[in-house]
Amino acid sequence: MTGILQLLLLVSVTMASEPSCPACSKYDYEEKVLERMIRMEFAFEKELKDNKAVSETVEEDLTRIKEENERLHATVDALKDQQEQAERRLVSLMEEVERNQSSTLEKIVSDSNTTLEQTIAAFNDMKDQIATPLVYFNAHFPQTTSLSTGEVIVYKTVETNHGNGYSATTGKFTAPERGLYLFFMHTCTSSTKYSYLQIVKDGSVLIRSVQYEKESFSCSSSQVFVQLDVGETVWVQCSSGSSNRQLNENSSYRWTSFGGALIHN
Known part of the structure; x- marks a missing residue:
């Protein structure tokens, strides 16, 4: 440009x-x-x-x-x-x-x-x-009411018997399992009558009891702990018997009984 x-x-x-x-x-x-x-x-x-x-x-x-x-x-x-x-x-x-x-x-x-x-x-x-396995039993109604020294008390009426340890024929309990057991005996007597009972393990006394009441019927209980191996036996035995040593049971009010249970194994 x-x-x-x-x-x-x-x-x-x-x-x-x-x-x-x-x-x-x-x-x-x-x-x-x-x-x-x-x-x-x-x-x-x-x-x-x-x-x-x-x-x-x-x-x-x-x-x-x-x-x-x-x-x-x-x-x-x-x-x-x-x-x-x-x-x-x-x-x-x-x-x-x-x-x-x-x-x-x-x-x-x-x-x-x-x-x-x-x-x-x-x-x-x-x-x-x-x-702990379920092992327990409870039996009552003694086979005989009169007591003699050394007699094994056989409780004929079995209420419970889990584990089948108790025999209503011999009156003895045989441990099906090893462990710690609790046993009891409940004893009733008539007036002026005595009962001398003890719980025994294979011949060794675990606990003793005496029951007496002068004017009426009465009951008492005893308990004991014991360690058992399989096959060991426990039973109730009369420690002193005579004509005035008698047990009593009334199905409505008083049960003379024996029982026990495995509480720890």
Whole structure:
């Protein structure tokens, strides 16, 4: 643009110039003007070519900028697609992790429940093995009421006999399990009658008792703890007998009885 303005200024100056000498002919002046105009035309054409080259360069630059802009947009779109794919993969991965965690948690809970059930079952088995077995009995109603020294008291009516340790035939209890036992004897007598009884383990006296009441019927009880091995026997025996040594039982009010239980093994 600056070149065109300079060219126009030069034309204006040339057209306005007067011949410098009066002696020059009109044709000389016109020839010189024509020569100048021709040179100016060449200069103008050169300026146009230069401007065209600059314009082409600018167009090329604009084309490159446009192409670069298009590549930039394509890159941005590709990055957006990659971001969306990455987000989808992340969401899928989180869902898979959540499913795996849930599955793992369910497996842990299931395994824990199974282990707990197995532990409880093992504990129950162990408890059954170490628990004190149920061994107990209670019998009453002596076979005879008159007492003689050394006589084993046989209680004929058996109320309970868990473990089958007591024999209503012999009156003796035979331990089916090893452990600590509690035995008792409940003795009733008529007025003015005595009873001398003792609880015996295989011939060894564990406890003795005497019962007497002058004016009425009466009862008393005795208890003893003893450690027994399997097969050892315990019974009630008269320690002193005579004509005034008698037992009494009334089914409604007074039970002369013998009983015991395993309390620890």
